[in-house]
Structures are given as structure tokens and as C-alpha cells.
Amino acid sequence: MASLAETLETLEKRALGDLAGVGDDSALENWRNVYLGRRGALADYLRSVGQLAAADRPAAGQAANAVKVALEAAFADREAQIQALSLDARFEADRIDVTLPARRLHTGALHPTTQILRRIVSIFRDLGFRETEGPEVELDWYNFEALNIPPDHPARDMWDTFYVNPPSVLLRTHTSPVQIRTMERSTPPVRVIVPGRVYRYEAQDPSHEWMFYQVEGLAVDAGLTMADLKGVLVAFAQRIFWPDTQCKFRCSYFPFVEPGMEMDVQCPICRGQGCRVCKHSGWLELLGAGMVHPKVLTNVGYDPEQVHGFAFGMGPERIAMVTHVIDDIRLFYGNDLRFLQQFG
Ligand code: DAH
Numbered sequence: 434m435a436s437l438a439e440t441l442e443t444l445e446k447r448a449l450g451d452l453a454g455v456g457d458d459s460a461l462e463n464w465r466n467v468y469l470g471r472r473g474a475l476a477d478y479l480r481s482v483g484q485l486a487a488a489d490r491p492a493a494g495q496a497a498n499a500v501k502v503a504l505e506a507a508f509a510d511r512e513a514q515i516q517a518l519s520l521d522a523r524f525e526a527d528r529i530d531v532t533l534p535a536r537r538l539h540t541g542a543l544h545p546t547t548q549i550l551r552r553i554v555s556i557f558r559d560l561g562f563r564e565t566e567g568p569e570v571e572l573d574w575y576n577f578e579a580l581n582i583p584p585d586h587p588a589r590d591m592w593d594t595f596y597v598n599p600p601s602v603l604l605r606t607h608t609s610p611v612q613i614r615t616m617e618r619s620t621p622p623v624r625v626i627v628p629g630r631v632y633r634y635e636a637q638d639p640s641h642e643w644m645f646y647q648v649e650g651l652a653v654d655a656g657l658t659m660a661d662l663k664g665v666l667v668a669f670a671q672r673i674f675w676p677d678t679q680c681k682f683r684c685s686y687f688p689f690v691e692p693g694m695e696m697d698v699q700c701p702i703c704r705g706q707g708c709r710v711c712k713h714s715g716w717l718e719l720l721g722a723g724m725v726h727p728k729v730l731t732n733v734g735y736d737p738e739q740v741h742g743f744a745f746g747m748g749p750e751r752i753a754m755v756t757h758v759i760d761d762i763r764l765f766y767g768n769d770l771r772f773l774q775q776f777g
Contacts, residue, residue, distance in 0.1 A: 437481065437493055444474050445500045452511050457519075461512055468504055475501055542777035546646055546765055549753040550628045553648050556672045557626035560665055562650060565625045567611035569632070573601045575610035579732045580689040588688045593634040595643075604632035608649035609689060612725070612744055615651060616733040621740045622654040628749070639761040646749045653725065653735065653742035659692070662722060662743035666696050670719065673752065674701040681716060690723025690744060701755060710755055717755060720747035 448468045455461050468474050475497065482493045543551075554564050567575075573584075582588050584600075592606035611627040627649040635641045652661065667680045679699040687693040698719045700711035707713040725742035750762050757776075759765075764772045 545776040549749045562624045562626040567614050571605035575613050576605050579613040581728045582688045608647040612651045624652045642762050650745045657741040670698045689729050691726045693723035
């Protein structure tokens with residue numbers, strides 16, 4: 434009996450010692466099989482109890498049971514410890530640092546040309562003009578002839594272009610052909626504002642692109658005069674720049690208007706004082722304009738004795754270049770995000 438009791442004690446010590454070294458679920462399971470399993474050490478022990486003298490069996494059995502209960506309790510404790518440990522480890526691995534600044538979301542923005550076009554069009558809408566558009570691939574008739582620029586007219590040199598199908602199909606060099614297209618399908622009064630892309634056969638440099646935008650304006654009605662034209666253009670300049678912006682009209686030549694002129698505005702950056710943007714003149718050329726030429730009215734079937742019109746055309750990139758002090762028009766269509774992202 435003494436020897437059996439000793440064996441039991443050693444067994445318990447060994448079991449508890451082993452258990453302390455168990456570090457994960459599978460080792461834990463193994464331990465359970467070795468000590469508490471059906472073929473484990475404790476089961477072996479119980480079998481040997483059966484060989485004792487009957488009188489000794491109850492005490493030996495009780496002792497063995499007490500050890501079994503103790504080992505089961507130790508097992509449960511260790512199991513709980515291991516679970517807690519692995520949970521800690523998982524938290525450690527999954528840890529989120531909520532103090533990190535969030536990654537910046539890049540939201541898109543309108544292109545600077547689109548932004549300025551929308552401002553221009555909305556000002557003219559307030560002044561009673563309707564927005565319309567025309568094709569970029571245009572016929573010679575609309576781009577030139579109907580605008581009083583016959584073949585071989587020297588004025589064609591101002592608008593050299595790309596031909597899609599020479600000599601009659603080309604990329605429009607200005608938005609002025611939309612004047613003709615609009616008048617053809619309307620009767621006066623006409624008041625339209627026409628944003629759109631135009632093309633020029635042009636060597637590129639800081640102030641020349643082969644593709645850019647224009648905004649054309651046209652009004653036709655009985656009794657329109659140069660005073661109406663000036664009133665509309667000054668109202669526009671004072672809305673897009675400063676409310677007290679000064680405007681200056683200079684005689685100029687465009688075949689589709691008579692008289693023709695250009696409007697200069699007081700430099701909106703230095704307000705006329707002279708700066709880099711206005712090349713120290715205090716003034717900036719803003720647009721071409723004039724009273725619609727009688728031949729143009731006749732070309733669309735209007736009677737120049739009955740109705741008069743005024744027209745104007747401007748470059749929106751130029752306005753954006755002035756207001757944002759951008760010194761190279763090529764930046765607009767170079768797709769460089771370092772440039773574009775400044776207009777978010
Ligand atoms: N179409 C001209 C150009 O591209 C600009 C222009 C001048 C438009 C006078 C007009 C105008 O309507 O009246 O240079």
C-alpha cells in the first residue's frame with residue numbers, strides 16, 4: 434500500500450509539473466490523454482488498485498479519485514489560462530492604432546476651364562442669354578464663308594486650322610459658326626451664349642494651344658445698337674472681375690462684324706496700377722466684338738434693314754489665367770495633377 438501511495442504522489446507531481454509546461458491547445462489535449470485518458474497514467478493506477486487486498490482497495494480508490502479531481506481542476510485552470518493568453522496574442526496582432534491620421538480621400542474636382550465656363554455662362558444667363566452649342570467638326574461654310582470670310586480672303590490667315598476632309602470639312606477655329614447655326618433655326622429676338630472647344634493649326638507656346646475654348650455671344654433683335662453691346666459686356670466684366678472694373682473699347686477688324694472692336698478691361702490683379710500680369714500697362718485684352726455684319730444677317734435670311742445684332746467672342750482660359758495668375762496655357766490640357774489639384 435505504501436508503495437502505491439507513493440506512486441500516486443509521484444504521478445500527481447509529474448502531472449502537475451508537465452501541465453505547467455503546456456503552452457497550447459494541442460499540448461493540453463496530449464496532456465489530458467497521458468494522465469486522465471482511458472489508457473492514461475491514472476487509469477493504469479486504478480487498474481493496479483484492483484489487484485490490492487480487498488481491505489485496502491477503498492482507501493486506495495479514494496486517494497486515486499482525489500488525485501483525479503485535483504488533476505481535472507488543474508487541467509481546467511490551465512485551459513482557461515491558455516485561452517486567455519491566445520486571446521491577448523490575437524488582440525495584439527489585430528491592434529488598430531486609432532491615433533493614426535486618416536488617409537486622405539482624393540475627391541475629384543471640376544477642371545479649371547469647366548469652372549470658369551460655368552461662371553461665364555451663368556452671368557450671361559442672368560443677362561437673358563440662353564446656352565447652346567455647335568459641332569466641333571464644321572463645314573467651311575459655317576466656319577468661314579457664312580461669316581463673310583470667302584476663300585482666299587486674307588483674314589483666313591488668322592484662323593489656320595486642321596482639315597478633316599479638305600477643303601470643306603474642318604475643325605472649327607472659333608465658336609462663331611454657332612452664330613450662323615443658331616440664326617438659321619430661329620427668328621429674332623435671338624440671345625445665345627455658346628461655350629465650346631476650338632482648334633488652331635498653331636505652334637504651341639505659353640500663350641498658344643492647338644485646342645482651347647471660346648465663349649461666343651450673339652444677340653439679334655429690332656433696334657439693337659452698340660450701346661446694348663457695351664452695356665452687356667461691361668455688366669459681364671463687372672460681374673466676373675470687380676464691380677467697379679473699367680472697360681475700354683478699341684476699334685478692331687473681324688470680317689463678320691461692322692464696326693468691329695476689342696474690349697480691354699482694367700487689370701483685375703493690380704486694378705490698373707500695372708503688374709506682371711498686365712505687363713505694366715494696367716489693361717488686359719479680353720474679347721473681340723462688334724455689330725453683326727449685314728452680309729452675315731443676309732446669309733441666314735435675316736433682313737439687315739429690320740434687325741440688328743451684336744456678337745462677341747472670348748477665351749475662357751485667358752480669363753482663368755488672369756484671375757489665377759497662370760502664365761502658361763499649356764498647363765490647362767497637360768493633365769498634370771500637380772496643376773489640376775490646385776483647383777479643388
Ligand atoms: N471669332 C473671333 C476669334 O476667334 C472672336 C470674335 C470676334 C467673335 C468678334 C465675335 C466677334 O463674335 O464679334 O478670334
